[in-house]
Amino acid sequence: MKLYFLIAFFCVTTLTAQDDAKQLRSIYDMALTDGMAYDWLNHLSNQIGGRLSGSVQAQQAVEYTKRQLDSIGLDRVWLQPVMVPKWVRxxxxxxxxxxxxxxxxxxxxxxxxxxxxxxxxxxxxxxxxxxxxxxxxxxxxxxxxxxxxxxxxxxxxxxxxxxxxxxxxxxxxxxxxxxxxxxxxxxxxxxxxxxxxxxxxxxxxxxxxxxxxxxxxxxxxxxxxxxxxxxxxxxxxxxxxxxxxxxCKQFDDVESYNVIGEIKGSEFPDEIMVVGGHLDSWDLGDGSHDDGAGVVQSMEVLRLIKANGYTPKRTLRVVLFMNEENGLRGGNKYAEVAKAKNEKHVFALESDAGGFTPRGFSFDCTDAAFEQIKGWKELFEPYLIHQFVRGGSGADIGPLKDEGLVLSGLRPDSQRYFDHHHAEIDTFEHVNKRELELGAATMASLVYLADKYGFPATRKIKG
The missing domain is CATH 3.50.30.30 (Glucose Oxidase; domain 1)
Known part of the structure; x- marks a missing residue:
């Protein structure tokens, strides 16, 4: 009898791993053949340009990304007001x-x-x-x-x-x-x-x-x-x-917005999982790597999840934060509102390290959660994603930090990032389409696994 249960457990585990591998393959295939991230970035970069907080371009980016999120059929899309500094060069x-x-x-x-x-x-x-x-x-x-x-x-x-x-x-x-x-x-x-x-x-x-x-x-x-x-x-x-x-000159603060969209969870709607990047950028270039790439990758995560026919158990939320570069007002406002509403965030993933080839993730979490996460690593190895390390996550999701919450940051190859960072050569032509799409697929895959299995500190105990 004991041998029977061991064999049954092995078979179920194997089938589950095969199902996960198949789901990841579908996510990557869709991102690489029918992705939207590159087109979205093209518009942000070449039609709008640098998006310094408080600028006309920042407001245009708010309106554009909200329209795109509305178009992909999320359950809800809204703007969260936030006062931001206005500095003009x-x-x-x-x-x-x-x-x-x-x-x-x-x-x-x-x-x-x-x-x-x-x-x-x-x-x-x-x-x-x-x-x-x-x-x-x-x-x-x-x-x-x-x-x-x-x-x-x-x-x-x-x-x-x-x-x-x-x-x-x-x-x-x-x-x-x-x-x-x-x-x-x-x-x-x-x-x-x-x-x-x-x-x-x-x-x-x-x-x-x-x-x-x-x-x-x-x-x-x-x-x-x-x-x-x-x-x-x-x-x-x-x-x-x-x-x-x-x-240059500093003006009074002006109103801007975080752009938020969500898919409501089917089993645990009160457990919220966030994926995001910052919508603002410096004004010298067009902010394609910092952080247009993270914005469109985060938008693409929810589109890929929905387009693949996966029904999330938990509420998946994309947050495009305003004012990371010179104030972190958007990240702080989002956390402030979440706390006031007593929202339960269980996972947050940020992309703010450029649109280069993804190498893995960093995690700020408990030992138990990290042990579980390491068990997913082999699913990513076919895509050359090999870095699963403890470390910081991202500036905008940092204010959410709480006991039991898993924070994560996408970690692309960083060797060329600071060539472009905050300079006039942070422009669209320096973003590789395939690398950008691989990053979006990698993020969506992690979100899928985090939603499907949850984490030790967030799992519901059934009576």
Whole structure:
């Protein structure tokens, strides 16, 4: 009798695994032959363009994605209001290195998001180069006051994880102006967070902390080639001067929206599973990798689930978050409303690492949930998805974090991501259609498995 039950269990397990493999195959086949993600991204990128929070383009993206979600037959689609910051870049920035009066070399710069403008005539001053925030205190006000601080710590090329390299130096971009102002600096120039040498400055968010408005100083990113030239010039002649002019401005907050669509669960409708990306982008390019790719992949997840005829047990929800880049207002608002409504979220997956070839997922979850998830890994191996690791998930779903909730992030190959990140070359032609579609299919497959089996902390106990 015991042997009989073992044989029966083995047969059922084998058949279940075969059913799952067949379902994943169907999802991938549909995404690769009849996908919508690439067409959606084409419109977002080429018909709308960069979607900075509070801009006309951001509102156009809200309206467009809502129409598309309405068109795929979800049970419900709605807009969730959220107040977002409105920062405008203004006319193009201009900068040069002056080695002696009348001898100048132009260098590419761009204002950091949230920066104040320079005076109308710009700023020209001597430069002091540092490798990080900690050097400012050692130099002190005597050496910094009246100068432009040049933060020149590059991303560490020895780190295989480019996101780790990014994390290792993003503090100088985010807090550089706040810290340099304390020592009387006139402005801040930050080396672009990019692993290759090129002429494209990379913008990104920055903060003044509690610095009074009248004491805030302008901050700009300089291209990596420009940073190398400036650093070398300073070594040859520490008395060179740097000039830059930018015309950016911060306005009052304006209303925008998270775009949300859902398929109601058939068995556990009160258990919510979220998949999403952020709809806003920086304004230099068209935001195709960051994060147009994540937006259309997330939309495609629900379309693929529905088109494959799978009836989800739990409520599947796509959330296109507004204002990840310079405020995280959309992610915080979504979590705030979910908490106020006492909604039960059991799983959330975010795509915000570009539309490159998917390699796997990171998971922020309990040990028991991760053990279960690892059991699905072999289903993904035929698609060369091999990384199932513990780690962070995504900025917009982070505010949802709660005990028992499984958070996950899609992890594409990251080696080229920071070539495009926050720069004018984050454009549609740099997204490969097949890679984008593979990412959408990979996400849909994980959502299917998470819905079908649930997780230890979220399973219903039947009496």
């Amino acid at each position: 203004g006319t193009p920035e201009f900068a040069y290195i002056e080695t002696r009066p009348g001898m100048t070399t132009n260098v590419p710069i761009c204002a950091l998001g949230g920066s104040v403008a320079t005076p109308d005539v710009g700023i020209k001053a001597n430069v002091i180069e540092v490798k990080g925030l900690e050097e400012l205190e050692a130099l002190g006000q005597e050496k910094i006051k009246g100068k432009i601080v040049f933060f020149n710590r590059p991303m560490d090329p020895t780190k295989i994880s480019t996101f780790s390299a990014y994390s290792g130096c993003v503090d100088q971009r985010y807090s550089g102006a706040e810290e340099a102002a304390k020592y009387g600096a006139l402005g801040v120039i930050v080396r672009s967070l990019n692993l290759r040498l090129d002429d494209y400055p990379h913008t990104g968010s920055m903060s003044y902390g509690n610095t009074p408005i009248q004491d805030r100083i302008p901050a700009a990113a300089i291209s990596t080639k420009g940073a190398e030239l400036l650093s070398t010039s300073l070594k040859l002649n520490p008395d060179i001067r740097f000039y830059f002019k930018q015309n």
